[in-house]
Amino acid sequence: MNKKIGNRTVQLKNEPRIISAFSIVGPREGEGPLKQYFDEILKDELYETESYEKAEAKILTNTIQEAIKRANLKNKDIDYLLAGDLLNQIISSSFAARQLEIPFLGLYGACSTMTESLSLGSILIDSDIGEYVVCATASHFCSAERQFRFPLEYGSQRSQTCQWTVTGSGAMVLGKGGNFPKITYVTTGVVKDYGIKDANNMGAAMAPAAVDTLYNHFKDTGRKPEYYDVIVTGDLGSIGKEITQKLLLEYGYDIRNNYMDCGDMIFNNQAQGTDAGGSGCGCSASVAAGYFYKKLMRKEIKSILLISTGALMSTTSSLQGESIPGIAHAVSIEM
Template identity: 65%
Template structure:
């Protein structure tokens, strides 16, 4: 009864269904190219709260509650909330979950958290441990800047390879039944560290992990890029995307005509001055819950590989001279194609 496929992939026999999603974004994201796909756009990034951290937590709370409402369920129906975020000690998730009456599993995978929480939730449903589980994550530009870089008040200049942390939260509700997009395979990644130390160039640091996980997913499943309508990495940005695409080509996988990076898509990089693009847990969360999910529901995308990518350094580890370890997890999501293929 092993569900293992190849070295690192598992097949979800029961195809857990993503029966509802919600994306909540900040004002900047709400003016970007994907604005029409988001459910809730905040008017300002404090959203009436006393701090950016509390605003982030409140965004996640909204994303979760709205998702439960969309599915006509109550908190009591949901067996697990599987969530994480970028704030130290998962503040955003913990304080959101405090006000929600659902057993809580906290995760940290930096910006890989959306596909990590979706992977764990999918396994929990497929394993028979839950009827309903919610996967959620969030990030907030202003909270991330002061935690990971410098407070905004300092007005630091951004380097050309810098990315802009997405202010946003996404939640996906998984269930055993329903005519909705479903997860079919999960490939949990290994940590890859090629010695990059520039914390203003996370895309390059995470690219090797994305390449490793995507390559492994193809090898394990016997699939090729042809199988998918869309392959979406999390937040490699313009530069990291380019590296990933080129490295995968060297391994014999040309994904160029169906490859997007959520961070590369969410902002108008020129007009919105986001340099290499968006980043943060919230990035692949809101693009996944918004653009990808809605296009799948409309039949415009049938087979998607979502590969959220995380840079696992901490400000302390960087100060202590460590390089930036990266990780990526891949989840195959399908809807409306040939289910028996």
């Protein structure tokens, strides 16, 4: 009777559409390989505010607002805003919601937030709970560094396995009908923790969760990796990406031919000094809303499986000796 297929996947029979998307990135991201795909590139990390946290909230607010405008809608047309971010108590999202006056459901999935919001958002549209839902998230290099590691002013040395939190955001408006990319399946993640405790090696901590969600997606849907033009994880970076394709091969799925990672795509690590690549909620959000949305709309790609990946620790849990739980949610988006 229910719409689940297999253990973890929901088939969206009405195929909710992504009717618009918008992305903003910081200056460094705007110098990377995907620069031509982002909708707005900031001149500086403060974005005319007084703090990095206020800048992050402004980035998110403007991204959502522009995505709504692009869909030719007003804020009052939107039934739900599903958003979250990395900051303590998701203040970027709450302060964005304060300005937008849209019914707000706050999420926390760390860097998996983009697909968490797309999962719930597409289910809401598919089930006829309202007409339009906005799914969004953002992150900011400077606010994340000082919250999770050290204030930038310390000039701490970074480990080579470190990832670079993306200053960026992505918002998508979901609706019904029209010639837009459709969300066809949603596979929800289970928390996986293989005991990694190094907060400077998040790719390794999140890879098992990505593998588990990918494995279950293929099993539940009966699809093979080659069904998709691109399988793209959120922010595993160069190290986590390698682990993921190796582990999946052990489960019998070879994704090496069509596998990408947003964290691996957004920077030119060697030239830009971004260590193991991009991370943060804004990484998969900006790459999905910027690069992949345009590729799908232009029909240069016809299907992607997007798996945003999150590391669910806090500084407190790490200081108390806990390892890093990972999670990953997948959505298939098809033109």
